[in-house]
Amino acid sequence: MALTKTSTKSKNKKSRLRRISDWLHLWLGIASGLIVLMLGVTGCIYVFQKEITELIHRKEIFVEVPSNPKTLPLSVLQANAEKALGNKKKITFVSAYRAPERAWELGVYKPGNPNAFWYFDSIDYYDVVLINPYTGKVTLVSDYKYEFFGVVKMIHWSLLINHPIGQQIIGWSTFIFVFLLISGMVMWWPKNLKKSNFDKSFKIKWKAKFKRINYDMHNVLGFYVMLICLMLALTGLVWAFQWFQTTVYVVASGSTTPPKVVEVKSDSTKTITAIPFDIAFEQAKKIFKNEDRIAMSPANGGSATIYATGYRGKETFWNYDVLQFDQYSGKLLHRTYQSEKNAGETVIGMNYDIHVGAILGLTGKIMAFFASLIAASLPITGFIIWWGKGKKKKNTAVAES
Numbered sequence: 001m002a003l004t005k006t007s008t009k010s011k012n013k014k015s016r017l018r019r020i021s022d023w024l025h026l027w028l029g030i031a032s033g034l035i036v037l038m039l040g041v042t043g044c045i046y047v048f049q050k051e052i053t054e055l056i057h058r059k060e061i062f063v064e065v066p067s068n069p070k071t072l073p074l075s076v077l078q079a080n081a082e083k084a085l086g087n088k089k090k091i092t093f094v095s096a097y098r099a100p101e102r103a104w105e106l107g108v109y110k111p112g113n114p115n116a117f118w119y120f121d122s123i124d125y126y127d128v129v130l131i132n133p134y135t136g137k138v139t140l141v142s143d144y145k146y147e148f149f150g151v152v153k154m155i156h157w158s159l160l161i162n163h164p165i166g167q168q169i170i171g172w173s174t175f176i177f178v179f180l181l182i183s184g185m186v187m188w189w190p191k192n193l194k195k196s197n198f199d200k201s202f203k204i205k206w207k208a209k210f211k212r213i214n215y216d217m218h219n220v221l222g223f224y225v226m227l228i229c230l231m232l233a234l235t236g237l238v239w240a241f242q243w244f245q246t247t248v249y250v251v252a253s254g255s256t257t258p259p260k261v262v263e264v265k266s267d268s269t270k271t272i273t274a275i276p277f278d279i280a281f282e283q284a285k286k287i288f289k290n291e292d293r294i295a296m297s298p299a300n301g302g303s304a305t306i307y308a309t310g311y312r313g314k315e316t317f318w319n320y321d322v323l324q325f326d327q328y329s330g331k332l333l334h335r336t337y338q339s340e341k342n343a344g345e346t347v348i349g350m351n352y353d354i355h356v357g358a359i360l361g362l363t364g365k366i367m368a369f370f371a372s373l374i375a376a377s378l379p380i381t382g383f384i385i386w387w388g389k390g391k392k393k394k395n396t397a398v399a400e401s
Helices: 002-012 016-047 049-056 074-084 148-158 164-188 195-202 210-224 226-240 242-253 276-287 343-355 358-400
Strands: 093-097 104-111 123-131 138-143 293-297 305-311 320-326 332-336
Touching: 016 049, 016 148, 016 164, 016 358, 049 148, 074 093, 074 104, 074 123, 074 138, 074 276, 148 164, 164 210, 164 226, 195 210, 210 226, 210 358, 226 242, 226 343, 226 358, 242 343, 276 293, 276 305, 276 320, 276 332, 343 358
Parallel strands: none
Antiparallel strands: 093 104, 093 293, 104 123, 123 138, 293 305, 305 320, 320 332
8 A cells, every 4th residue: 555655646746737748648649549550650661662663663664775875755755655555645744864774754644523532533543654765665554543652652641531531630640649749758858867767768678578668669769769750740740731831831931921923824826847845845954954853744725834844853852943835836934943932932842852751862761761660659559558557557456455
């Protein structure tokens, strides 16, 4: 009985705010545990999707470079890709790589029912064709609607739910996870830095029993990845909630004024005999001579323009300039420079690259992988701690009776 009283007295030393924080940490952790586990696992899988895909489809992605590495006109590659798709789908985007050994990607995308509940019903088709830019030979046709990593990303994004409720579930679970990280840090924080407390807080006692190892894995590993997990969670919230994205933009830019949108239109009265798409692409290659890849989007009638985006970075998406060409003449109409963007636009543009760790290259992706792995383990180790405490209370009650 004396031991029980001492334990109760020790617990009562905590402030009311601390007791409330601990209670919320427990029950919010249990409530969001399955979603956090799912986000961590799918995040781990998706981080290295580029490396895994290149390993599996190495022969299709990397082509032999001829002695005279001259690429075929983009319109020819476009026609070959459409033929591989049965001539029933029109190419809507192209990714041309500066690396000479890399096959180019030409894709078609058509949305399905916008009111569909499930992800698969919201897409009519989404196909990507890999093609040798020197010979025009198609090396691979992939159905991205059902592609493994694409599905993993959509599970991570919204549980494969197209309805806004999917993003809300993910968003609020992520919001709770941010609170759990902060409250967990408060619970973990050592009262003093004596060697005994230091070892308990910063080291896992691997020679101890399972219960103690599990406890250390939850607390110690959680501490080491806290900042990385916090960054992953906050960048996730940028997509989940418009108000959060707006807040990030305002804080970064120091202004509530939205970015300027320049309206550029094609002139249907200015036509040429050559293929405007080819002319636009050749100009883009000259302008983007130092960029790592060029993304092209053809225009389909009206006053729409041909878009060419030059990305600086083999895998990142935040640093780019955009060119707009007249779809009837191939004339350059406008260029948007990365340097013209304000800090808010730049930070929002970096969001994806930060979220997947690519902003720091391979090192960042490794960090994101282990942080996601540990984040996925936290609901499990936390549940085991809670379950163990429940069993201990029952055993104590039986012993006292």
